Structures are given as structure tokens and as C-alpha cells.
Amino acid sequence: MDKLSFPTEVVIFEVGPRDGLQNQREFIPTDKKVELINKLVAAGCKKIEVTSFVNPKWVPQMRDAKEVCARIERREGVVYSALIPNLKGLELALEAGLQEVVTIISASESHNKKNVNRSISQSLKEIEEINRIASENNVRVRSYIATAFGCPIEGDVPEEKVIDIALALEESGSYEISLGDTTGMANPIKAFELPKKLFKRLKHATLAVHYHQADGMEFANILASLQAGVPVFDGAAGGLGGCPYAPGATGNVATEILVEMFNRMGIKTGIDLNLIKECGRFAKSICNSCITN
Amino acid sequence: MDKLSFPTEVVIFEVGPRDGLQNQREFIPTDKKVELINKLVAAGCKKIEVTSFVNPKWVPQMRDAKEVCARIERREGVVYSALIPNLKGLELALEAGLQEVVTIISASESHNKKNVNRSISQSLKEIEEINRIASENNVRVRSYIATAFGCPIEGDVPEEKVIDIALALEESGSYEISLGDTTGMANPIKAFELPKKLFKRLKHATLAVHYHQADGMEFANILASLQAGVPVFDGAAGGLGGCPYAPGATGNVATEILVEMFNRMGIKTGIDLNLIKECGRFAKSICNSCITN
Secondary structure: OOOOOOOOEOEEEEOHHHHHOOOOOOOOOHHHHHHHHHHHHHHOOOEEEEEEOOOOOOOHHHOOHHHHHHHOOOOOOOEEEEEOOOHHHHHHHHHOOOOEEEEEEEOOHHHHHHHHOOOHHHHHHHHHHHHHHHHHOOOEEEEEEEOOOOEOOOEOOOHHHHHHHHHHHHHHOOOEEEEEEOOOOOOHHHHHHHHHHHHHHOOOOEEEEEEEOOOOHHHHHHHHHHHHOOOEEEEEHHHOEEEOOEEEEEEEOEHHHHHHHHHHOOOEOOOOHHHHHHHHHHHHHOOOOOOOO | OOOOOOOOEOEEEEOHHHHHOOOOOOOOOHHHHHHHHHHHHHHOOOEEEEEEOOOOOOOHHHOOHHHHHHHOOOOOOOEEEEEOOOHHHHHHHHHOOOOEEEEEEEOOHHHHHHHHOOOHHHHHHHHHHHHHHHHHOOOEEEEEEEOOOOEOOOEOOOHHHHHHHHHHHHHHOOOEEEEEEOOOOOOHHHHHHHHHHHHHHOOOOEEEEEEEOOOOHHHHHHHHHHHOOOOEEEEEHHHOEEEOOEEEEEEEOEHHHHHHHHHHOOOEOOOOHHHHHHHHHHHHHOOOOOOOO
């Protein structure tokens, strides 16, 4: 091999307004959330997870989900998504007029139970139903597989488990599967081999990776997944994320560093580096208790 | 390509006691430097740049170079090196009984002038003389090429320039060439292709890479160089380095994160992860004004 091989163009899926902000201690005013989302779109982001429709008792930061969706600019060509933990969330997302919803399931039983209080098979059934209703409403479903590279409770997660879940999600109708390294346990070998194996098994669903910070090692994982041919990378402006109450949960990969690395490699993202850096600074500035690791 | 390909064993060249400490504002007591070096050896480091023999007027932090060399434990199988900027430095290193010295030259004329106040051809001549005298004294010479992946003054540095310098260094007798990304300008393509090209041209010199922090992107570069077959990686415990007076100069890659990534990939380093993490904490604790970026 004389040259590294990788896609010449990738999509950045921006999760900052949801995954970056959801665990911030202080409530961030709706105005600021709307401003962040509009700035991200102005920087060139085409796919944004703007909020989540989740019980405000569990995630009070996202209690303004409906307002956020009502107040953001809706630009043509931009996909505005929201995380939904269940059918109730789907209902609210449909009312808010979103084109896409995002589901979450863990590859580890213990983490799935802790995260969404369901078994994996219960979650899969619910996501099937979500896909059915979403499809009737012309809404697309994106699906996260959390702890895809390792679980803070169970340790190693067998690749076959992740593959089975991914295939079930595709079968349900999810158009994209995003492999989440929830607590930064991946390594470049897994980051290369798991997508490679999935590409052989998936029929039409696209594949994304969702890395969290791991002292910089996340960028080795990103390069490895890129070499495996992964075309979609999740990031959060400012590297926000993590949970002030859960020391194991680190921030997301910073979108502006992703864009910088791709720029240096000549890979197109459609995002303006200076504007996304400004989004990163703005995102950090609106978080009083931001965890950026 | 179904699997990433890389060496199953690598050498870590620890530069913390020199590159990590040299620019710290407050003088670090000799005792602490000696303790750090002994701890690094206890953690399994086999190659350590312990100090530099440089004019104390320019680098006051290293004014105890002779004492450091006199007081560290000398364990068999461990190579203790020192950076030397010139023939005078070599003389002092020989007096201190070191088995190895390290020279530095930049691939960019402007940076070389600024760094060592010589033209590249003057530097090459001096390194040739250093190699001649070192060889007579059974001392090995390792050679850095700074700004090998880009120069903060000149910008892009042509690969042919780096290759020519590397070949001249090898011709002079240097046994190892370490490619320095002095201000974090590398990207994975260069980090892969430059070593690949050098492997084809070098006859016997080994190749190392010396990355500085670049918001995590350095780990993508490390993975790329690893895939190119580079067998030696420079690191500084605690990620120390950079210069409090030069904002462009970032800290070194932290040795403990290097070891963690290699461990996760099953690559042997011979270094104990917990002990090297402890070295990282200790290194940071002895720096009052440490820049860890």
C-alpha cells in the first residue's frame, strides 16, 4: 500500500445542540440554542440534531424541544433531526414538523437497560414501530448503536452483537446506523474492522461513526473508520458533551477539529472552517458548566 | 484491505526530561529531574533524552545537564541520550559519559536559522563532524529533522527537501532520523507518505516520528505513520513541552496516551501503562508553568 485510501468527501452529522448540550447543568436559554443551530447551518452543516423529545423529568435541558423546532430557520437542503427515545417522542417530533428522527439502542444489555430502561429486544420492537409510523409520515429514521466499541459496564461488546442489531435496524427501515463509542473505549483496529464487516452485511443503510473524546485517540479511530470507507462522521461544535454527573462520559469529537483534519487531507465536508470554529467558541460560551475534557 | 497493517512492536523514545521541560518558566530542581528520569526507566522506558548540553544563556532550564547525567541511575539496557546543538555540546556529553547524542536540524532554512543560527548546509557540516567524533568515542548519533511536516514561517516544506537532509544525515553516520512536526502541522497523508518514501531511500538508518499536539489530530498522524511501518515514536510523559513564549509551539504527544493506544491495539512497547501514567502525573506536578495544551 503506497497511499492511504479513504473517501474524498464526507458528511458531518452535527450533534452539538443535542448531545453537546443535553447534560449541561444550567438551563441554556432557548434563544441561545436557536442561535447556535442557525450559526451551524450558516457554517455549512447540512445535517443537525437540533434537540431531543424526551421526558423533561429526565433531561430538563431539552424541555424546550418544541420551541427550538418552532423558532429555528428552516433552510432548504438542511436536515433537522431530533433524538427520540420512544413512540411518544416520535409523536412530538412529527408535531414539530421535523424530517428526521434519531433512535438510540445500546449493543450492551446493561447499558440499554440503564439508558432507556428496556431490553434490547424491547428497544428493537419499539424502533420497528417508530420506523413504521415515521415512514407513513415521510420522516426518515437514523439509529444510534451506543457502546458499539465497548461498554463501561460490560466491557467488551462482541462484534456479532453489534452487527445483529445493525441488521435488525436496517430491516426495520432505518436509513443510517451510527456506531457510538459512548465512553471512548474504541481503538483503531475495531474502528476499522467493525465498519468493514458491517459494509459486507448491510444492504442499503449508510454507516456513520460517533466518537467521544479519548485523549486524542479518537482521531486515530476516525482515521481508521475513514480508511474503512465510513462516509458520515458525528461531531459536536466545541467538543461539548459528556455528563457532569458521569465522569466516564467524555465530550463529543469537536466538529471544528474534524473539519480541520478533513481539510488538511483534502476531503470535502462543505463546512467553512472559520465559521465552524466560531460555532465551537459560541457553543462553549453558552455553556456555564460545559465539560469539554 | 481487510485489516490495518502495522508493526506489532514499537520503541518509545522518551523526550520529556528534555523537550518536555526545557521551556518551563521556573527552574525545576535537579532532584526532580533525576527522579523523573529514574521513574521513566522504572516504567520500562529504554530510550530517554535526559537533558541537553546547550548554552545556559539560551536554555537556562538545562543548566544542570552535567549534574543530571551524573546523578541518574544508569541501568543496563537503557540508552541515555542528550540533545546537543553543536560540537561544544558533544564535548560536554562525552564528558558526561552518555552513549548517545541527538542533533537537530530544520528542513526549513528560516526555521533552522532561527533555531540554531546556521544555514542548513552549515548544520549538516557540523553534524558530519559530530558524527565523526562521536563514532571515535563509540557514541551513537540520533538526528531530528524539525519542521519536517510544515514550517510555521515558510508553510509547506517540500518532501524532497526532507528526504535530501535525511539522506545526508544517514551518510554522516546518524543511526536514526526522527521527523519532527514541530508546530503540529502534519496530516495523516503526509504522516504516511513521507516515511514511506524515506523507507525506500534510506539504507540502514531507522526512522522515528516526533509529533506535537494538534488538538488530537496527532493521533491520526501517529496511526498513519504506524501504518507506514515507522517503528519508533517520540513522546513526553505528561504531554509536556511547548513554549510559554511561543504560542505556536504545542506540547509533545503524551507518552502515556501513546502507550495506551498501542496497548489497545496489542502493540508491544515494553512500558507499563500504570507506571507511565504515574510518570505523566509526576512530570506535570514538577512543572509550575507547564504548557500541556
